[in-house]
Amino acid sequence: MPFGRPRVERADAARNRRHLLETAREMIAEHGTEKVTMDALAERAGLGKGTVFRRFGTRAGIFAALIDDDERRFQHAVLSGPPPLGPGAEPVQRLIAYGRARIAFLLDHLALARAAMDRNRTLPAAGATLSQLHIRMLLGQARPDIGDELDGLTLQLTAALEGPLLYVPAMDAVELPVSGDALPLAESWQVLVEGLARPGR
Amino acid sequence: MPFGRPRVERADAARNRRHLLETAREMIAEHGTEKVTMDALAERAGLGKGTVFRRFGTRAGIFAALIDDDERRFQHAVLSGPPPLGPGAEPVQRLIAYGRARIAFLLDHLALARAAMDRNRTLPAAGATLSQLHIRMLLGQARPDIGDELDGLTLQLTAALEGPLLYVPAMDAVELPVSGDALPLAESWQVLVEGLARPGR
DNA sequence: AGCGTAAGCGGACCGTACCCCGCTTATATT
DNA sequence: AATATAAGCGGGGTACGGTCCGCTTACGCT
Numbered sequence: 001m002p003f004g005r006p007r008v009e010r011a012d013a014a015r016n017r018r019h020l021l022e023t024a025r026e027m028i029a030e031h032g033t034e035k036v037t038m039d040a041l042a043e044r045a046g047l048g049k050g051t052v053f054r055r056f057g058t059r060a061g062i063f064a065a066l067i068d069d070d071e072r073r074f075q076h077a078v079l080s081g082p083p084p085l086g087p088g089a090e091p092v093q094r095l096i097a098y099g100r101a102r103i104a105f106l107l108d109h110l111a112l113a114r115a116a117m118d119r120n121r122t123l124p125a126a127g128a129t130l131s132q133l134h135i136r137m138l139l140g141q142a143r144p145d146i147g148d149e150l151d152g153l154t155l156q157l158t159a160a161l162e163g164p165l166l167y168v169p170a171m172d173a174v175e176l177p178v179s180g181d182a183l184p185l186a187e188s189w190q191v192l193v194e195g196l197a198r199p200g201r
Numbered sequence: 202m203p204f205g206r207p208r209v210e211r212a213d214a215a216r217n218r219r220h221l222l223e224t225a226r227e228m229i230a231e232h233g234t235e236k237v238t239m240d241a242l243a244e245r246a247g248l249g250k251g252t253v254f255r256r257f258g259t260r261a262g263i264f265a266a267l268i269d270d271d272e273r274r275f276q277h278a279v280l281s282g283p284p285p286l287g288p289g290a291e292p293v294q295r296l297i298a299y300g301r302a303r304i305a306f307l308l309d310h311l312a313l314a315r316a317a318m319d320r321n322r323t324l325p326a327a328g329a330t331l332s333q334l335h336i337r338m339l340l341g342q343a344r345p346d347i348g349d350e351l352d353g354l355t356l357q358l359t360a361a362l363e364g365p366l367l368y369v370p371a372m373d374a375v376e377l378p379v380s381g382d383a384l385p386l387a388e389s390w391q392v393l394v395e396g397l398a399r400p401g402r
Numbered sequence: 403a404g405c406g407t408a409a410g411c412g413g414a415c416c417g418t419a420c421c422c423c424g425c426t427t428a429t430a431t432t
Numbered sequence: 433a434a435t436a437t438a439a440g441c442g443g444g445g446t447a448c449g450g451t452c453c454g455c456t457t458a459c460g461c462t
Binding site (some may be wrong): 024090091117118146148149151152153155156157160161162163164167184185187188189191192196197198 | 236275320347349350352353354355357358359360361362364365385386388389390392393396397398
């Protein structure tokens with residue numbers, strides 16, 4: 001085999017991966033994320049434990065892989081969907097829309113997203129990194145004068161957006177009113193962003 | 202024993218707790234937090250494994266207990282120290298000062314604070330809750346008109362303050378310039394808070 | 403079709419967090 | 433000082449995440 005070839009995933013491996021994800025979804029639906037252990041998943045899928053680990057690297061990786069499907073769709077809406085979420089609107093409007101969409105997305109995937117964290121990967125997988133890049137870009141456009149503080153603010157905004165749902169257990173109180181657009185966190189996100197958008201001093 | 206009595210900690214228990222914390226500190230100083238296992242700590246302290254668990258409940262609890270010592274001093278400075286950190290200054294100034302102090306505190310305790318997190322207790326112990334209460338109070342004073350969004354903003358500000366250091370591994374890049382007052386995160390925190398302080402629309 | 407090779411697989415193995423429960427001991431009461 | 437009792441203690445047990453390595457199998461090449 002000449003070097004540099006993409007080395008596609010072998011057919012049996014792909015089949016096993018799909019089967020494992022399918023099985024994991026079933027187990028989550030029946031007993032919640034807590035009960036999805038490496039051993040149990042492997043046994044129920046009729047595969048070896050080593051296989052599970054090879055596919056997902058870590059327990060958290062299982063949940064990250066489950067989210068990734070939906071995450072791709074979400075990213076697509078952000079990168080090339082209609083404004084204000086997609087490109088075309090003012091940066092501030094896009095930031096606000098992004099926050100609202102991201103909060104809704106996280107709410108839809110709360111159990112998975114929380115289970116997808118572990119000691120090392122504290123932020124769930126690719127999604128958070130994308131959030132960070134997107135926020136950084138929009139904030140830089142909205143406030144080109146911001147300079148040195150762009151990196152710090154990016155981190156803090158990302159944490160402000162993803163943190164309350166992922167890290168604070170007490171969130172379950174505030175998250176309840178999921179009725180339509182009236183997510184309380186989305187409203188306060190808008191206040192936060194609008195405050196930043198107006199040049200200071 | 203009549204009910205309602207405070208049930209003070211037994212003398213031997215208190216001695217063991219101090220001894221365990223002391224031993225843990227030694228082990229951390231020598232080999233870092235990773236090497237502090239329940240077994241190793243128990244053996245080195247000359248106590249049973251069950252004792253360690255009974256005292257701290259969980260591995261993360263050990264580190265939380267270690268932080269709590271310093272945390273108490275920090276809280277004292279916030280609650281009754283000199284302004285602007287302590288009472289007496291304007292709410293916005295106190296918020297900014299609080300953020301700066303908290304960031305410095307977390308930087309001083311980074312290894313401990315990160316080790317004090319686990320799947321269930323995602324936020325390290327009491328400190329974060331205190332942060333939340335304090336931020337809520339000051340924000341409410343700074344913007345009495347804010348109403349419904351107070352709770353959401355409180356959560357998001359707390360996450361913005363503690364999140365970048367605790368959850369984002371890539372932080373280590375930004376945290377480096379620890380020279381004096383010029384913490385980049387502290388600067389951007391100030392921008393964030395000042396944006397919020399000005400009434401919107 | 404047959405072959406060589408690297409990817410994939412399985413499951414035994416290890417270290418560690420956390421649980422449990424019978425024994426010990428400090429402390430209050432008399 | 434003796435006693436009762438609840439808190440504390442010890443350390444073996446269990447379950448789970450993660451690793452390792454020899455065997456198997458899919459796939460590309462001839």
